[in-house]
Amino acid sequence: MNDARALPTREERLAAMLAAIPYMRFLGMTAELAGDEMTAILPFAPHLVGNVMIPALHGGVIGAFLEMTALCQLGVREPLRRLPKTIDVTIEYLRPGRAQTTYARADVRKVGRRIANVHVEAWQEHRASPVAALRGHFLLSLPDIEERAAP
Amino acid sequence: MSFDPEAMAMLGARMAQGTPQAVALQFRLVSVDSTGAAMAVPWREELVGDPESGVMAGGVITTLLDHVCGLSVSCAVIAAGGSFMEYGMATLDLRIDYMRPAQPRREVIALARCYKLTRSIAFVRASAFEDDEANPVATAQAAFAFTGPRAVPEARAPADAA
Numbered sequence: 576m577n578d579a580r581a582l583p584t585r586e587e588r589l590a591a592m593l594a595a596i597p598y599m600r601f602l603g604m605t606a607e608l609a610g611d612e613m614t615a616i617l618p619f620a621p622h623l624v625g626n627v628m629i630p631a632l633h634g635g636v637i638g639a640f641l642e643m644t645a646l647c648q649l650g651v652r653e654p655l656r657r658l659p660k661t662i663d664v665t666i667e668y669l670r671p672g673r674a675q676t677t678y679a680r681a682d683v684r685k686v687g688r689r690i691a692n693v694h695v696e697a698w699q700e701h702r703a704s705p706v707a708a709l710r711g712h713f714l715l716s717l718p719d720i721e722e723r724a725a726p
Numbered sequence: 727m728s729f730d731p732e733a734m735a736m737l738g739a740r741m742a743q744g745t746p747q748a749v750a751l752q753f754r755l756v757s758v759d760s761t762g763a764a765m766a767v768p769w770r771e772e773l774v775g776d777p778e779s780g781v782m783a784g785g786v787i788t789t790l791l792d793h794v795c796g797l798s799v800s801c802a803v804i805a806a807g808g809s810f811m812e813y814g815m816a817t818l819d820l821r822i823d824y825m826r827p828a829q830p831r832r833e834v835i836a837l838a839r840c841y842k843l844t845r846s847i848a849f850v851r852a853s854a855f856e857d858d859e860a861n862p863v864a865t866a867q868a869a870f871a872f873t874g875p876r877a878v879p880e881a882r883a884p885a886d887a888a
Contacts, residue, residue, distance in 0.1 A: 639785020
């Protein structure tokens with residue numbers, strides 16, 4: 576990502592990520608900030624459908640949306656030098672993702688020296704009825720760690 | 727164990743062409759047989775997840791893996807004597823380990839094998855790679871539940887653990 580000193584605010588860091596990542600545009604994903612709480616938004620689009628009979632969003636799209644939400648939340652929270660790298664994710668599918676807008680919020684459970692643990696939940700009409708959840712580990716490039724490691 | 731290559735080929739074509747997200751990502755069917763399936767996704771600028779390196783987004787690999795895992799379950803159901811039209815299924819969970827970034831500007835192939843099929847659940851392993859299965863970009867483990875009006879008939883299921 577861009578130099579953290581040039582992008583000091585959470586809003587600017589989020590806007591930079593949304594603008595810079597082509598795949599987020601492919602999904603049509605956006606995100607809004609209320610203080611430090613970010614809500615990711617995935618408006619329904621026909622190309623996101625995985626099952627035309629229901630119709631339902633592709634499970635991979637839901638997983639991808641949850642993963643991108645985790646990456647954005649980490650970028651908003653930490654002044655990262657580069658985008659975090661996904662180490663592993665476990666996606667639990669709870670309900671079919673219907674042909675409507677999907678929302679997601681990430682909970683950063685721990686940020687260690689190099690690795691962050693993040694939980695994400697996605698829902699549609701009702702926050703209390705999530706469609707899917709993700710737990711994942713992400714490799715960080717925190718500026719202070721790289722500076723500390725420098726000679 | 728019965729095996730209908732025609733039904734298998736039809737299923738493969740349906741999975742590549744009949745799903746809007748698969749069409750949008752330009753998935754290509756590589757192979758289908760009685761236990762597994764392989765599909766590929768071409769690299770494209772609009773699928774990039776890291777603009778600095780040009781590496782395709784993990785989400786594209788996730789979708790390819792989920793898709794090919796589902797296809798491998800349908801293959802296993804057909805091989806067990808079922809008709810895939812009758813068995814709706816849903817992904818229960820999908821675990822993905824990302825070993826390394828996919829090489830920019832290269833196609834990624836995902837290969838999935840349904841290694842256990844029961845009346846209600848199918849278990850799948852998969853990996854994604856450019857050309858060498860031994861050097862994976864990512865590996866996956868998934869479980870699927872059958873949700874259709876009819877379960878996989880007991881007599882036809884190769885095993886019954888769940």
